[in-house]
Amino acid sequence: MPRAAVVINLTRLSLSAAVxxxxxIAGTPGGAGSVVANELTALEDTFGPTFCLDGRSNIIPSYAxxxxxxxxxxxxxxxxxxxxxxxxxxxxxxxxxGCYSETVRFLRSNDVPVTYTSPAHDHELSMEECRALxxxxxxxxxxxxxxxxxxxxxxxxxxxxxxxxxxxxxxxDRHGIKNIQIIPHGIERVPEAIALAPEQFTVGYVGQAxxxxxxxxxxxxxxxxxYKDARLILAGRGTEALGKLVHQNAGAGNFTLLGYVxxxxxxxxxxxxxxxxxxxxxxxxxxxxxxxxxxxxxxSEGAGAADLVVSDCGVVxxxxxxxxxxxxxxxxxxxxxxxxxxxxxxxxxxxxxxxxKVRIRYKDAFLEAQGR
Numbered sequence: 001m002p003r004a005a006v007v008i009n010l011t012r013l014s015l016s017a018a019v020x021x022x023x024x025i026a027g028t029p030g031g032a033g034s035v036v037a038n039e040l041t042a043l044e045d046t047f048g049p050t051f052c053l054d055g056r057s058n059i060i061p062s063y064a065x066x067x068x069x070x071x072x073x074x075x076x077x078x079x080x081x082x083x084x085x086x087x088x089x090x091x092x093x094x095x096x097x098g099c100y101s102e103t104v105r106f107l108r109s110n111d112v113p114v115t116y117t118s119p120a121h122d123h124e125l126s127m128e129e130c131r132a133l134x135x136x137x138x139x140x141x142x143x144x145x146x147x148x149x150x151x152x153x154x155x156x157x158x159x160x161x162x163x164x165x166x167x168x169x170x171x172x173d174r175h176g177i178k179n180i181q182i183i184p185h186g187i188e189r190v191p192e193a194i195a196l197a198p199e200q201f202t203v204g205y206v207g208q209a210x211x212x213x214x215x216x217x218x219x220x221x222x223x224x225x226x227y228k229d230a231r232l233i234l235a236g237r238g239t240e241a242l243g244k245l246v247h248q249n250a251g252a253g254n255f256t257l258l259g260y261v262x263x264x265x266x267x268x269x270x271x272x273x274x275x276x277x278x279x280x281x282x283x284x285x286x287x288x289x290x291x292x293x294x295x296x297x298x299x300s301e302g303a304g305a306a307d308l309v310v311s312d313c314g315v316v317x318x319x320x321x322x323x324x325x326x327x328x329x330x331x332x333x334x335x336x337x338x339x340x341x342x343x344x345x346x347x348x349x350x351x352x353x354x355x356x357k358v359r360i361r362y363k364d365a366f367l368e369a370q371g372r
Contacts, residue, residue, distance in 0.1 A: 016089045018047040019080070021103060022096035023072045025055040031285040035185055036096050038355045039117065042362035047091050053079060069099035069141055069151065076103045092366060099141060101154035108157050113369045116158035118177075119282025120168030121212055123148065125302070125319075129211035129279050152177065159369040162362075164283035165304020171280075181365055184308060185283045186358035187292055190350050194294030194343060195269040201230040201333055204271030204295070206264050206286045209238030214277035214300055214320065216249060221277075221325035223250025230333070231256055235267045268293035272339060273332050278303040279319050292350035296342035298328045308353065313346035 020040050024032040036054060044050045053076050080090075080103060093107045095116040107114050123142045130137045141147040155161050155177045162183050163169035169180050203222070207213055215234065219242070222232045231254040234242060240259030261267060264286075268274065274290035275298040287305035290297050297314035299306045306316045315331070317324040332339050 015049060016047075016091045017049040017051055018043045018092040018094070019090055020050060020052045020054065020094050020096070021058070021076050021100055022052075022054045023059075023069070023098040024096060026052060031185065031283065032097065034188070034285065034355075035117070038186065038359055039094055039096060039362055042359040043092070043094055043366065045359070046363045046366045070147075072098055073100050073102050073154075076100055077106055080106060092370065094366065095154065095158070099151045099154065101150055101152075101157070104154035104157045108159075113371075114158045115160045115162060115366055115369045116155055117162040117164070118155055118168065118172060119304075120163055120171050121282060122167075122171045122280040122302075125280040126212050129214075133211055133216070135211060160365055162365060163304070165307045167280070167302060167306065168282050168304050181368075182307075183358065183361045183365060184305070184353060185285055185288070186353045186355040187285065187288050187350065188355055190292040190347065190354065191265075191294075194347055197272045197295075197343075198270055201227070202233060202271045203230070203329060204233045204267050204274045204290070205235065205239075205276065206261075206267050206274065206289070207236045207276065207284070209234075209236060209242060212278060212280050214279040214302065215239075215242065216245060217279075217300075217320055217322045218275050218277045218325055219246055219250050219255075220322035221275075221329065222253040222255070224322060224326045225329060226252035227254070227333075228252075230254065233258060233267055233271060235259070235261045235264070264289060265293065268295050271295055273298065273329070275325060275329070276300065276303055276305070277317075277325060281305075288350055288353055291346035294343040294347040296332060296339065296346050298325060308349065310345075310349065313342050313349050 020043055022036050024036050026037040026040050027033055058075050090112045093112050093114045097119055104114050127137045137143040141151045161177055161180045163172055163180050164185050169182050172180055233256045235258040237260050240257050242257055246255050268290055273296045276284050276287050277300045278284055279302045281303040283304040287297050287299050297309055299309050299316050300319050301316055302319045309316050315328040317328055
């Protein structure tokens with residue numbers, strides 16, 4: 001596991017330090033918590049003492065559930081501004097996700113190099129998916145042009161922007177963000193052995209159930225296939241509530257809706273292949289986790305993790321294409337030999353993206369932003 005960041009008492013020490021800023025909490029379960037923890041460790045390895053303004057240390061507890069990104073920016077800015085009266089000199093700042101435009105502006109005005117990781121979901125595609133499902137886009141800072149522009153300003157001001165894949169990098173470039181470097185996310189470890197798949201052909205999905213995830217297209221694909229002797233497992237927060245969507249969009253097919261699961265390894269090991277049909281997603285750590293468990297993947301080109309999928313360990317399909325998903329599933333089901341070969345290839349491919357390797361790339365990016 002990554003080491004925890006050094007906690008610094010600003011009132012007692014006279015030193016130089018780096019800072020990590022994020023609304024997510026380092027080390028919590030899920031993709032964002034893992035990314036923040038490993039970026040934090042990379043900062044410490046690069047610059048030494050590091051302190052963290054994350055979702056645990058930089059928020060008033062009674063506001064913890066409010067989705068107000070500009071308020072998070074204000075809190076971070078106010079804490080960093082107080083450093084002017086302290087004896088701490090900031091050597092580097094790294095930001096993960098969220099809106100920290102005024103914070104970045106303050107840091108850059110004080111000659112602090114800033115790197116900024118952006119998952120970069122395509123907000124136009126997100127809004128299209130919400131409306132197609134009869135939902136209102138949930139984030140005003142995404143749907144209101146003036147707020148969106150302010151949301152993006154911190155990325156434009158940063159010395160270097162890190163995107164986790166080609167799709168988010170292209171999206172950022174379209175919106176005027178330059179100086180982009182692609183660094184994929186990682187996983188902690190790859191299991192030594194590949195667990196045997198169950199006798200019944202099973203397709204898995206692990207992730208949340210938001211509109212961006214494109215689950216409606218996987219559900220439609222499974223309904224088209226109409227297998228009587230196979231099942232589709234949908235696991236992750238919100239999937240337990242998809243019964244109505246399944247009923248409306250898939251007239252046939254066996255579904256298991258698990259909701260949140262403590263041990264995602266059980267879902268991967270219970271599957272033959274896994275499908276990640278995201279319309280837009282910065283990365284999608286589930287893709288890499290599935291491969292690490294020796295499960296070939298079918299991934300939409302909307303996910304940043306699609307970059308990792310080569311032909312011998314999975315299939316990349318177009319966004320919003322149930323027919324392509326169904327065809328890819330059928331191709332694995334009808335060829336046990338291909339399934340075995342892809343299982344081994346996926347397991348080996350995942351070994352290239354463990355966090356210890358990815359952190360080296362973070363360190364190089366931090367030093368690049370310093371001009372070293």
